[in-house]
Amino acid sequence: MSNTIHDMGGMHGFGPVEEEPNEPVFHTSWESRVYAMNRAMGPLRLWTIDEGRAAQEALHPAVYAGASYYQRWLLGLEARALQHGLVTKEELAEGKALVANDRPNRIFKPEDAANLTRGSFDRDPQGEAIFKPGDQVQTLNINPAGHTRLPRYARDKPGEVEAVRGCHVFPDSVANGKGDDPQWLYTVVFDGQVLWGPDAEPGTKISIEAFEPYLEAL
């Protein structure tokens, strides 16, 4: 979903930023297992990274805002595993496999961990890029019920295209089950005052990575 609590840029009330001295990579072993399961299941290509995000965005705001980072990953992974029929609620409740399944042909093996490189999101363009660096653009005012990567604070605002970042998988399509629909991706920069008005800190600029369908020429 789009306008959920995950879209929190510019919100107040979450308390101060606090750094933890000598923070370990994982605080508990369950955190490390949750992370590793999420990483290991990526290459099975049962879902995309944006579907994974959408599963977390679907959590109730009270849960999202109250859970820790890895708790959210756990809830998101459980939700996807259930939605895709990999596991059943009864299996999770009992902690063992109860029903047969079509096992995947190929799973992530120990030797695969030698190269944990991310996949590429580059895709062949469907047309020429409409914008170029220096172009003045306006972000659209969209409020879709489905997943999007245009944050609320940067909607309906004028900005400048700073760079073209290639043609990528379009999250608003792929997370909603409509395929890659590749779109040009731009870095669009906004003046702090444009985003926040007189309450902006002076001398700040904020950029987002904006897909072409988020933009119109100014």
Place this chain on the structure above:
Amino acid sequence: MSNTIHDMGGMHGFGPVEEEPNEPVFHTSWESRVYAMNRAMGPLRLWTIDEGRAAQEALHPAVYAGASYYQRWLLGLEARALQHGLVTKEELAEGKALVANDRPNRIFKPEDAANLTRGSFDRDPQGEAIFKPGDQVQTLNINPAGHTRLPRYARDKPGEVEAVRGCHVFPDSVANGKGDDPQWLYTVVFDGQVLWGPDAEPGTKISIEAFEPYLEAL
């Protein structure tokens, strides 16, 4: 605070609206006590209605979104009673008065309940109203750290003044401890498409009650 979870107009993810058949006025006796305490302490004039709102807005978003309505009122009332030094944490923990206090001269008595009329928020204006019905206005893009009643979804948008509602206590001032600072209040109406873009439902208009400092002429 302004951009906290309480400002939820247009957010997704909170689930469906659900009506409860034959709903009682109060579901439990503690709900009724919380409500009555809040009402009874209003006339003591220890704080304003906007300070009361601000106390709830200061709750962590996970608490705000997860608590019930009367739980929020309880937390807000506890917070104000502590902030104003009416009670101490130790007293709340032990459930009895432990330290002496300056008792208020006048408290809400049973006979006062005969007339539970709201107070008036009308105040003498500091000047003429700048706008009149039919005027085109733009709401400002403000993001104050303090309390405001201009919701996020209606900032930085063009609308039309529909009515002048008198000159009222200004919440952005009084809740932040800066006095009544009376301001003209207007009903400002927006087209649904202006607020939400193409995702708006067709044929909808939304109005807010906007204080004059939220507006500029278009």
Place this chain on the structure above:
Amino acid sequence: MTIEDDRGQDHSHGRSHEHGEMSELSDTQLRVRSLETVLAEKGYVDSAALDVIVEAYETRIGPQNGQRVIARAWADPDFRAALLDDASAAVNTMGNVSDVGSHLIAVENTPEQHNMIVCTLCSCYPWEVLGLPPTWYKSVPYRSRAVLEPRAVLSKFGVTLPEETEIRVWDSTAETRYIVLPIRPEGTDGWSEEQLASLVIRNSMIGTGLAQRPGEAKGDS
């Protein structure tokens, strides 16, 4: 912080969030009792006065007040005009309901415009004429959805209006309070105010319902 989700339980939305769970209700109950005890011992509240406030909202101050206002507006064109001109003053002429503050506003439904009230920022509601708001009105789903998808919300309440009817949502962001004057149902010519009042369900005065038709079963809202 316990993590919760939709796995078998309805923890993450709806009524369980609004009313809490049993084991936690008792915590809250103790906490409320503690606060009231301390405030009473220190002279800030009088528990007998709290009893009377509760009783007032459980008996006297409820939607029955608004029903009489709407019925009179349907029956009496002069009162209707006065109500739409200055609802506080008009309601206060009725005498036998609790006085209303200065900032009540009545908005009239027509075939061209359907009005619907919300308070996105908290839960402002015209309690002097409607009593305390129902849980759904104060709930985060209603507060978040009403301004973005009012027709979808209305359909959850069983209200479907023609496409030509404009939906007007009033977000109560200040101390003004709104009551909707619903369309008088057909087939009520010559009805008394009392008869008319029986058709005015609470939701019709918030805009999430319509006045009932003669013969229609009276719901609780």
Place this chain on the structure above:
Amino acid sequence: MTIEDDRGQDHSHGRSHEHGEMSELSDTQLRVRSLETVLAEKGYVDSAALDVIVEAYETRIGPQNGQRVIARAWADPDFRAALLDDASAAVNTMGNVSDVGSHLIAVENTPEQHNMIVCTLCSCYPWEVLGLPPTWYKSVPYRSRAVLEPRAVLSKFGVTLPEETEIRVWDSTAETRYIVLPIRPEGTDGWSEEQLASLVIRNSMIGTGLAQRPGEAKGDS
């Protein structure tokens, strides 16, 4: 839903929310074990592979990779130019760190512009060069504040920059990933890449810190 507040406990923000409480950790732990067991029994994960992934992030894939990249960019002007032109390609020429995906971008701090990275919508982070993000980076306070009040956030990290320096916040809303090339500290002429790397604290590559000066105690971040 248990209601929590600030009354004597630090429940409503900060570390307790991020890491959970003891009594609930064990719930979560059981739930994680259950999920792993079921997924492993059904052939979706290989627990030995999970061990190796965990080990990789606890040992191999961490900020030490980014430190070497930054040190080389400081020491070698050609590499610096290549890094700013195409960070993925440049980093992959270094050979002995894990390959990085196609979308790494390096942004250079100057006296005129200080760069700072955030992901407001989730927690995107260049883990191939910096390892897994610290808790504060993934936290709701950082995600909500960085775009609205970056100078205030920087000051929480002890970073105060001249008014004339523009703060540029990069919100990682797509699959591009950003690493900050901090300003090379003075007094490091002739230093080896290894010596230079020792000055590159992790936060300096996110933009919430500066590279350390020679002789400055090396913090963990």
